[in-house]
Amino acid sequence: MIKDALRSRFRGALVGSAVGDALGAPVEGCTIEEVGSFYENGWELKSHYTDDTEMMIGVAESLIERHGFDGADMARKFIRNYHAWRHYGPGTRAVLKWLEAGEHWEVASKRVFNGEGSYGNGAAMRIAPIGLFYHDDVDTLWEIAHKASHITHSHVLGKEGAAIQAYSVALALRGQREGMLTCLGARIKEGIYRNKISKIERLMDADRELLIEELGNDEAAFNSVPTAIFSFLRFHSFYESVIYAISLGGDTDTIGAMTGAISGAYYGEEAIPQEWLTALAKAEDEGGKGLRYIEWLADELYRIKFNV
Numbered sequence: 001m002i003k004d005a006l007r008s009r010f011r012g013a014l015v016g017s018a019v020g021d022a023l024g025a026p027v028e029g030c031t032i033e034e035v036g037s038f039y040e041n042g043w044e045l046k047s048h049y050t051d052d053t054e055m056m057i058g059v060a061e062s063l064i065e066r067h068g069f070d071g072a073d074m075a076r077k078f079i080r081n082y083h084a085w086r087h088y089g090p091g092t093r094a095v096l097k098w099l100e101a102g103e104h105w106e107v108a109s110k111r112v113f114n115g116e117g118s119y120g121n122g123a124a125m126r127i128a129p130i131g132l133f134y135h136d137d138v139d140t141l142w143e144i145a146h147k148a149s150h151i152t153h154s155h156v157l158g159k160e161g162a163a164i165q166a167y168s169v170a171l172a173l174r175g176q177r178e179g180m181l182t183c184l185g186a187r188i189k190e191g192i193y194r195n196k197i198s199k200i201e202r203l204m205d206a207d208r209e210l211l212i213e214e215l216g217n218d219e220a221a222f223n224s225v226p227t228a229i230f231s232f233l234r235f236h237s238f239y240e241s242v243i244y245a246i247s248l249g250g251d252t253d254t255i256g257a258m259t260g261a262i263s264g265a266y267y268g269e270e271a272i273p274q275e276w277l278t279a280l281a282k283a284e285d286e287g288g289k290g291l292r293y294i295e296w297l298a299d300e301l302y303r304i305k306f307n308v
């Protein structure tokens with residue numbers, strides 16, 4: 001693949017994730033009908049990004065600074081970047097507090113949910129930079145995605161969901177749309193994911209209600225990662241995939257972010273509607289790390305990865 005196209009796909013994954021997050025944010029927790037009426041006059045991006053993007057930025061910043069995975073450093077980036085108004089999940093909020101108080105990054109996440117650890121989608125929603133950075137080495141990608149998830153999500157289903165999302169981003173970046181489900185199927189160990197990924201092809205003509213019943217649309221990683229993969233595969237443009245993902249209701253910012261990351265990695269930044277990019281930049285003018293910063297992170301990951 002021409003290097004310029006690959007650079008655009010790096011940007012597409014990170015910017016696409018932020019766009020999906022910001023578009024889904026105002027309707028998080030809504031029904032299909034409520035999403036429809038919120039966007040009845042068109043899919044205008046009106047919101048800031050949320051925790052999904054703030055944590056994705058932390059993952060990218062740490063990979064760039066450390067030239068690879070460093071758990072303690074990534075945990076510090078999450079703490080430094082934290083803003084409560086971006087709406088973090090309760091488990092992640094608690095873990096970040098313990099990390100800030102000095103607990104080791106390999107220990108803190110094991111305390112939530114009665115010691116079970118979280119299977120929320122908070123690790124999967126932020127994982128795109130790992131999919132990019134390790135896209136050419138699936139064994140390392142899988143291992144690092146599990147480790148990076150463990151900082152906040154120690155439940156095996158939280159970690160596996162993040163690894164599946166990271167691998168989907170990597171496959172999209174490599175242009176492997178057709179073989180995506182087969183490649184995923186060959187890697188996935190956990191039954192609930194194997195079952196849902198194996199259903200995706202059969203659900204291509206399903207209506208929204210059936211799709212939600214079969215794959216889910218909530219905050220559990222196993223009820224949202226397969227839905228994002230489906231949303232990417234069901235359509236042939238960034239725009240259609242992302243608005244479909246959000247139109248399902250439920251955890252709209254997160255399913256939007258994960259669909260945006262996979263779609264952006266496949267189509268490149270040019271495929272993201274210009275008005276969404278402009279609106280994202282404007283929404284972050286008041287001090288957030290906005291569009292230009294996210295593009296810079298993607299460029300740095302690319303530069304370090306290819307030593308250019």
Ligand code: F2R
Pocket residue numbers: 025028029050051052087088089090091092113116117118119120121122123125155219220251253254
């Ligand atoms: N926090 C939110 N949304 C809150 C509402 C915001 C809305 N816009 C409003 O203002 O009204 N969204 C963000 O949180 C999700 C990611 O969550 P994360 O980081 O995974 O958090 P947590 O708490 O670890 O897990 C999420 C929920 O999953 C259930 N759960 C997880 N593990 C469990 C276990 N072992 N046992 C039982 N339940 C478990 C819990 O309900 C957790 O709270 C994203 O949507 C992001 O956008």
Ligand code: MG
Pocket residue numbers: 050051052086087253254
């Ligand atoms: Mg969010």
Ligand code: MG
Pocket residue numbers: 028251252253254255
């Ligand atoms: Mg969400």
